[in-house]
Amino acid sequence: MPDTATRAGLPRDLAARLLALLGERGLLTDPAAIAAHSADWRNLFPGSALAVLRPASTAECAEAVRLCAGAGIAIVPQAGNTSLCGGSTPLGRGDEVVLSVARMNRILDIDPSDMTMVVEAGAVLAQVQQAAEAAGCLFPLSLSSEGTARIGGLISTNAGGNTTVRYGNMREQVLGLEVVLADGSVLDLMRRLRKDNTGYALRQLFIGAEGTLGIVTRAVLKLAPRPRDVQVAFVALASVEAAVALLNRFQRHDGDSLAAFEYMARFGIDLVLRHIPDVTDPLSDRYAHYALVELASPRPDADLRAVLETVLGAAMEEGLVLDAALAGSGAQRQAMWRIREEHAEAQKREGASVKNDVSVPVSKVPALIARGIEAVRRIVPEVRPCPFGHVGDGNIHFNFSRPEGMADDAFLALWDPIADAVAAEVRALGGSFSAEHGIGRLKTATLADWRRGPEIETMRRIKAALDPRGLMNPGKVVELR
Structure with a gap:
């Protein structure tokens, strides 16, 4: 057995078995390699692990889980590691292994007749989108991290994104799942059916569970018709109220074509212009509030440009819309969308920020x-x-950047009171403290506070039933009692 497996801190026999199963590419024990898998994108939740396991198939994943379960070693499932809540990084105890699905990244099948696609959990979202487009279809989930986010993580966090208003969250895009359970057994739910009323919808348990109940290894995804007419407008608004009013006008005029409706404030746009190269403001004047509107239809003769012009023209006459730029090409559409999608990166470059999803x-x-x-x-x-x-x-x-001149650490020390202040307003308005980023390590205490009584106890019972020893992504979402 190579010395690297011994130095990993794993029990010697387990290290030898994992090395024989996964090979040198599949068992990472170098400290630098482990560190690369032990910190989140924002570096708010650094951890440490015994090793990183990188199975290349469901069979290898299942056997690796079985071996770790036999040794009582906890597993942290990881896909693209783009979580904003620390859901895919190990704790600081150094007694867990990270199991990455990055090598399980194949697109296995596309059926344009069924409008389905079968993929492994490590498939990158952008590659899934491209494969669907090549088959004349659309995989509609879209978000700023699509070049690195992987399907298994998107399913496990029930990701949302820019087109939820039209197509729904990730939950609505999944027809079937394959999951490796905490004991290494494989749950095969890989059915392509739109209708299947045969008992409990087990796949729904694992969508949004953040790897605390099992590891997603494959999925049947639902596709949509590929749009043939896409129109985008960058709109200056009189107020936030005007944004909601404009949204309602588009919904009433042609709701089926509304693919995205995004809000931005001037400060966020200024950060993008300041920190992201080759970005320009589509409008010559400055305004306080903006919307990015996208209409899309599979009909080439939908004439969505006329829809944009009609709705925006009427809204401008009434003072809701102050100015607007309509994209005249695909390049212009991408340039407008880039302003919205670079908000998170621009805010990161500006300095410390407190984020509320x-x-x-x-x-x-x-x-x-x-x-x-x-x-x-x-x-x-x-x-x-x-x-x-x-x-x-x-x-x-609902993000907040530190005041100019304030140290990052001093501002981040106020994270809890700031988040609590926002959460109090959200709760009073009948909202949710986690819309699409999940719970992870960041919001476990908040979940327990907001979902008291039978709701949180039911979650704990499900966790205890599927992972009685608490070896699947411990410290995330809910804890066993």
Whole structure:
């Protein structure tokens, strides 16, 4: 047995068995390799692990889980490691292994007649989108990390994204699943059926469970018709209330064509222009509020440009819309979308920020933003609010950048009071403290507080039934008692 397997800190016999099963590519024990899998994207939740397991098939994954379970070693499932809540990184105890599905990345089948696709959990979202497009179809999930996010993680967090207003979250895109359970057994739910009323819908347990109940290894995804007419507008608005009013106008005029409706504030756009190269403002004047509107239809003769012009023209006459730029080409559409998608990266480059991924009923979005900013400014008067996101489904990324001149550490020390202030407003408005980023390590205590009584106890019973020893992604979502 190579010395690297011994140095990993794994029991000698287990290390030898894992090495024989996974090979040198599949068992990483070098400290640098382990460290690369032990920190989250924002570096808020650094951890440590005994080793990184990289199975190349479901069979290898199942056997690796069985071996670790036999040794009582906990497993942290990891896909693209783009979690914003620390859900895919190990704790700091150094007694877990990370199991990465990155090598299980094949697109296994596409059926344009069924409008389905079969993929492994390590398939990157952008590659799935490209494969669907090549088959004349659309895989509609779209988000800023699609070049690195992997299907298994997107399923495990029930990811949302830019097109939820039209197509729904990841839960709506999954027809079937294959899952390796905590004891190494394989649960085969890989059915392509739209209708299947045969008992409990077990696949739904694992969508959004963040790897705490099992490891997603394969999925049957639902496809949609590929759009042939796509139109995008970058719109300046009179207020947040005007954004909701404009959304409602598009829904009433031609709701089936509305693919995305995103809100942005001026501060966020300024950060993108400041920190991201080759980005330009589509409008010549500055405004406080903006929307990015996308219409899409599989009909080449849908004439969505006319729809944009009609709805925006009427809204401009009434003072809801102050200015607008309509994309005239695919390159212009991408340039407009880049402004929205680079918000998170630009804010990261600006310095420390407190992020809140929250949702409220769409009609309550204006109240959320106004009341949330007021509440946080009572804590940090000079804070710089950066709300943006999917106003079409009520999901706002309610972020706050540190005041100019304030140290990052000093601002991050106020994370809990800031998050609590926002959460209080969200709760009062009948919303959710986690809209699409999941729970992870960041929000476990909040979940227990918000979902008291029978709801949280039912979650714990499910966890105890499927993972009685607490070896699947411990410290995330819910804890066994």
